[in-house]
Amino acid sequence: MSGICEQAVGGKVGSALTLAETPLLSHVLARADDALILGHRLSEWTGHAPLLEEELALANLALDLIGQARLLYEYAGAIEGAGHGEGDFAYFRDPPQFHNLLLVEQPNGDFAMTMLRHFLYAAFADPYWRAMVVAGDATLAAIAAKAEKEMAYHLRHAAGWVIRLGDGTEESHRRLAVALDTLWPFTGEMFLADAGEAALSDAGTVIDPAALRPRWEATIARVFAEANLTRPGGEWAPSGGRAGRHSEHLGHLLATMQHLARSHPGVRW
Amino acid sequence: MYTQALDTAEAQSKPADTAAAARFQARIDAEQRIEPQDFMPEAYRRTLIRQISQHAHSEIVGMLPEGNWITRAPSLRRKAALLAKVQDEGGHGLYLYAAAETLGVARETLVDQLLAGAAKYSSIFNYPTLTWADIGAIGWLVDGAAIMNQIPLCRCSYGPYARAMIRICKEESFHQRQGFEIMLTLCRGTAAQKAMAQDALDRWWWPVLMMFGPPDAQSRHSQHSARWKIKRFSNDELRQKFLDATVPQAQFLGLTLPDPALAFDPETGHWRAGPIDWAEFEAVLAGNGPCNRERLEARRRAHDEGGWVREAARAHAEKRRAAKARAA
Ligand SMILES: [Fe+2]
């Protein structure tokens, strides 16, 4: 089983790209994939949000993330140097070639699930990009300067909803607690780095995500206190997204997202 | 996206309040803006509430057919642009509900009317978006028709509506150009892409012409709106402007309009369209378009499923207020 996955990662599968991934390319693609997949998930809310103001806010969050993904894919194309661009990376890779966190591909569920997922991610991405502003890679630092401001707003917005829902009514609190049970196990993956990333952070090119854990825990503690939520314990901490081993959900997401582009390869839209 | 000349019966103004009504009409005739605190005849207020709320509902329901393609947009540039466009339409809904609220009616009341099926919205959004080219066709044609209709509304006698329209029209014309550019890209693309564009035009053309509302001969309710300077051009005049602007654009794209009777009249300098199937328009308005049920159902579901969220936000705000009061 795992042999198939390893072969697929970076290999050509059907109409998918063939990529020779270096640690830096994988790192940049992983960050781009996080942003794209979460942005796509948020865009699924369009027309169905619980209130009109939130309809506009969710679109803002999605647009920020898709914008971050586009900048990162552009940089990935430059690193790879094979003439690939954002369209190739987003539309012509198969699920095992995506490096995003399992957390961001989890289905939207109800509004509590969506907002909690966003909070858990933004509480990581906000300090992550702030730290990357001063990391060694100049292009990533420039992208980080933009992403950092955006994610600070995302964190405020999502934390505001976690507090509102946690404190609001019995029903909203119950739904938020269910969401927390569902999503918490996926948070551990944010702090893992593979050997390639470890080498990059040792060289000072990128930052070590594990270093952000105390900061993340502090944010979680502060917001959960206001939301009357208890930080779960629990041993189960699935991972594998960074290596292309995803949940079943990503395949469906990509099938929807990619089908039109894949049906007409090589054309302009 | 759009206000339509749906023209349900205009309330009759009472002849009694003569002096104030005469002063009001004199202000309108002098092209002065009416503001929320000013005197206005009840019929004027009701006509505006109906028109502005129908317009707001159209913006909100209009998010659905285009939202249908956000997750499938074929490039990241198109995905972001479509998401931003649909977000703009939601923003239009928000300003328009706010403009209606200046007339003394709450947004919740208006939304309840929509969900109960008691309020109208533009007929065009009851048609399905079946391919990516529909996103181009909607921007080009539906936003294009919206602009024709809404530019004169920037000079509407009611201040808050006119000001909302100025802001909205800027965005609609951006949407129109973006839609045309999608069509142009498809028409210059592969044979399959061009066929997709032609198919979209074939399906959207007649419903778009219907967006301007019934022909003037059958439109009984425009006199008050004209006198009050809410509506400055008739349905047929606006439809004609749209036709004259759009036929050359279709020719530029190399697409064929699905109207064998379409002809240029050299004497008047206008394009003449063939007969419009008004029975189809009536059917869609009566709730029997291809997507009426789905559109309303989607709005109801979003509203119902969001109930607990709105309730939680209210409860939290209430607790905060109470805590603050205790602390003070
Ligand atoms: Fe609009």
Ligand SMILES: [Fe+2]
């Ligand atoms: Fe528009």
